[in-house]
Amino acid sequence: MSVLRPLDQLPSLNTAAVLLVGAEDALLQQLAESMIKEDCPSELKVHLANSLPLPSSGNRPRIDLIVFVINLHSKYSLQNVEKSLHHVDATFFLGKVVFLTTGAGREHHCSVHLSTVERLARTYRSPLLFCDLEKEAFRAAMVQRLVRLLLVCAGHVPGVSALNLLSLLCSSDSPTPEDL
Amino acid sequence: MSMSQQHLDQQDLDPDSTTEVENNQNAEEELFKECEEMWKDMEECQNKLSLVGTETLTDSNAQLSLLIMQAKCLTAELSQWQNETPEIIPLSEEILVSLGKEQFTKLKHDLELVLSTVQSKNEKLKEDLEREQQWLREQQQIMESLNALHNKMKEQIVTFSESRVISELKTKLHDIKEYRKKLLITMGEFLEDHFPLPDRNAKKKKKNKETTEHLITLHEILELSLGLGAYTTNPLLLEATFLFCCPCLLFLLLLLLSLLLDKTEKSREVERQTPAGGDAELNLGPCAW
Numbered sequence: 001m002s003v004l005r006p007l008d009q010l011p012s013l014n015t016a017a018v019l020l021v022g023a024e025d026a027l028l029q030q031l032a033e034s035m036i037k038e039d040c041p042s043e044l045k046v047h048l049a050n051s052l053p054l055p056s057s058g059n060r061p062r063i064d065l066i067v068f069v070i071n072l073h074s075k076y077s078l079q080n081v082e083k084s085l086h087h088v089d090a091t092f093f094l095g096k097v098v099f100l101t102t103g104a105g106r107e108h109h110c111s112v113h114l115s116t117v118e119r120l121a122r123t124y125r126s127p128l129l130f131c132d133l134e135k136e137a138f139r140a141a142m143v144q145r146l147v148r149l150l151l152v153c154a155g156h157v158p159g160v161s162a163l164n165l166l167s168l169l170c171s172s173d174s175p176t177p178e179d180l
Numbered sequence: 181m182s183m184s185q186q187h188l189d190q191q192d193l194d195p196d197s198t199t200e201v202e203n204n205q206n207a208e209e210e211l212f213k214e215c216e217e218m219w220k221d222m223e224e225c226q227n228k229l230s231l232v233g234t235e236t237l238t239d240s241n242a243q244l245s246l247l248i249m250q251a252k253c254l255t256a257e258l259s260q261w262q263n264e265t266p267e268i269i270p271l272s273e274e275i276l277v278s279l280g281k282e283q284f285t286k287l288k289h290d291l292e293l294v295l296s297t298v299q300s301k302n303e304k305l306k307e308d309l310e311r312e313q314q315w316l317r318e319q320q321q322i323m324e325s326l327n328a329l330h331n332k333m334k335e336q337i338v339t340f341s342e343s344r345v346i347s348e349l350k351t352k353l354h355d356i357k358e359y360r361k362k363l364l365i366t367m368g369e370f371l372e373d374h375f376p377l378p379d380r381n382a383k384k385k386k387k388n389k390e391t392t393e394h395l396i397t398l399h400e401i402l403e404l405s406l407g408l409g410a411y412t413t414n415p416l417l418l419e420a421t422f423l424f425c426c427p428c429l430l431f432l433l434l435l436l437l438s439l440l441l442d443k444t445e446k447s448r449e450v451e452r453q454t455p456a457g458g459d460a461e462l463n464l465g466p467c468a469w
Contacts, residue, residue: 003234010226082239090235093246094253123239125246163253 002053005089006096009062016154017045017061018146021052021084022069023077027102027133031069034143042156044147052084064154065096067146069133070117072103072110078117085124095162096153097126100142102133127169207272367433375440 004019018035020028025048032046045061054060066088071077081099088097099121103110121128131142153162237245269275 003236005234007226007229010222086236086238088236090237090245090249093237093242094250123242124237125243125250161257163250163257166250167254 002056003087003089004052004054004063004066004092006064006092007062011154012061014156015043015045015061016064016150016156017047018065018067018150019047019049019063020067020069021049021081022071023050023074023080024069024071025050027069027071030139031067031133031143034139035147038143038147040147040151042151042154044150051080052087063096065098065146065150066092067098067100070099070101070112072101072112072114072117073106075111078112078120082120093124093126095126095164095166097124098146098149099124099126099128100133100146101128101130104130105132125166125170127166207270207275210270375444 020031022028028048032048035046036044038044047060047063068081068084069077070081099117101117104114118128129142129145132138133142149165151157152160152165155161
C-alpha cells in the first residue's frame with residue numbers, strides 16, 4: 001500500500017521496528033548502527049528509507065515508530081520530509097511520529113530556519129527533537145531516548161501508551177499567535 | 181488494542197520465568213490459554229482495523245484534524261482505564277519467588293550504580309584536595325621567601341636624619357674653604373716669585389710716563405671689575421660672591437697672567453736691548469690698568 005499505516009499487521013512477539021526516513025544516508029546509517037548497539041529488553045529492527053512511499057516489497061514488519069531526520073543545513077532534506085509526510089496515515093500521528101533535527105549547532109551553515117521546523121512539528125502535533133548526530137556522545141544520548149520512545153510505541157512498556165507519551169512530550173506547547 | 185497487547189507482552193515474559201519449575205503445569209496451561217484467547221482477540225481487532233480506510237493529511241487540515249483525533253483517542257483510553265479492573269496474578273510460590281528475585285536484582289543494580297558514583301566522587305574530591313594542598317604549600321613557600329627578602333631589605337634601611345646631613349654639608353664646606361685658602365696661598369707665592377710687587381718708592385725702574393699711574397693691587401682690580409665698592413663691606417657677602425665667581429675669575433686670572441707674562445718678557449727684552457736707558461716709550465699702558 002502506498003500509504004504507511006500503523007497496526008497494519010499483527011506484531012511479532014517481543015520485537016519493535018522503527019523506520020528512519022531522511023535524505024542523507026550517512027546520518028541514517030550512523031543512527032541505525034548506534035540504535036542496534038543499544039541494549040534493550042526487546043528485539044529491535046531498524047529500517048532505513050530515503051523517502052516515502054516505501055517500495056512495496058513485502059515481508060516488512062509493522063512499523064511502530066517513524067523518525068523523520070531533517071538536516072538544517074540542506075533545504076532538500078526538509079522538502080523530502082514534507083513530501084513523505086503525505087504518504088503517512090493520519091493515525092500514525094497519535095504519538096508514533098518523531099521529528100529529529102540535526103545541525104542546529106552550526107548556525108552559519110543552516111539554510112533552514114528553526115522556526116520552519118518548529119511550525120512543521122506543531123502542525124503535525126508531533127515531538128521535535130534536536131541532536132547533533134555527528135558527535136558520538138550526543139548521538140548515544142539521543143539513541144537512548146529513541147529506544148525508550150520505540151518501546152513505548154510498540155507497547156512494551158506496561159501502563160504507558162504512545163498517546164500518553166505524546167501528551168507528556170507536547171504538553172509544553174502553547175498556541176502561537178499565528179495559529180490562533 | 182494497545183492495552184491488550186501490553187498485557188499479552190507481559191504475560192509472554194511470565195511463561196519464561198515459570199518454565200524453570202516444571203511442577204506447576206496448571207499455572208502454565210492456564211496462562212497459555214489466556215494468551216491464546218488474547219491472540220484471538222487481537223486477530224479480530226486486526227481484521228476490523230484493516231477494514232478502516234486510510235486518511236492522509238495536508239498541511240492545512242493537519243493540525244485541526246489531528247487535535248480532534250487525539251482528543252477522541254484520549255477519551256477512549258480514559259474510559260478503558262476506568263472500566264478495567266486490576267487482575268490479580270495467582271499467588272503461587274514460584275511466581276512470588278521469581279518476582280522477589282527480580283526485585284532484588286533490580287535493587288542490587290541500583291545500589292551498585294550508587295556505589296560507583298559515590299566512589300568516583302570520592303576520587304575526584306581526593307584529587308581536588310591534593311591539588312589544593314599542593315597550591316597551599318607553594319603559597320607558603322612564596323610567603324617564606326618574601327619574608328626573607330623583606331627582612332633583608334629592612335636591614336638596608338638607613339634612617340634619614342637631618343642633623344647628619346647638615347653636619348656632612350658643614351664638613352664639605354669647611355674642606356672646600358680650606359682648599360680655596362691653600363689655592364690662594366700658592367697663587368700668592370707663585371705671583372711673589374715671578375711677579376714681585378713693585379715697591380712704591382722704586383720709581384726709577386719705571387721709565388714710563390705713566391708712572392703717575394696708580395699701581396693698584398690685583399685685589400683692587402678684581403674689586404673694580406666685579407663692580408664691588410666700598411658699599412659692600414660685608415666680608416661674608418664678598419667672600420660668597422668671590423666663591424661663586426671662582427670659575428670665571430680663574431679664567432680671568434689665567435688670561436691676566438698670560439698677558440703679564442708676554443708683556444714682562446717683552447719689557448725685559450727691551451731693557452736688555454737698551455741698557456743705557458732709553459727714551460723708548462714702553463707702552464705699559466695696558467698693563468697698568
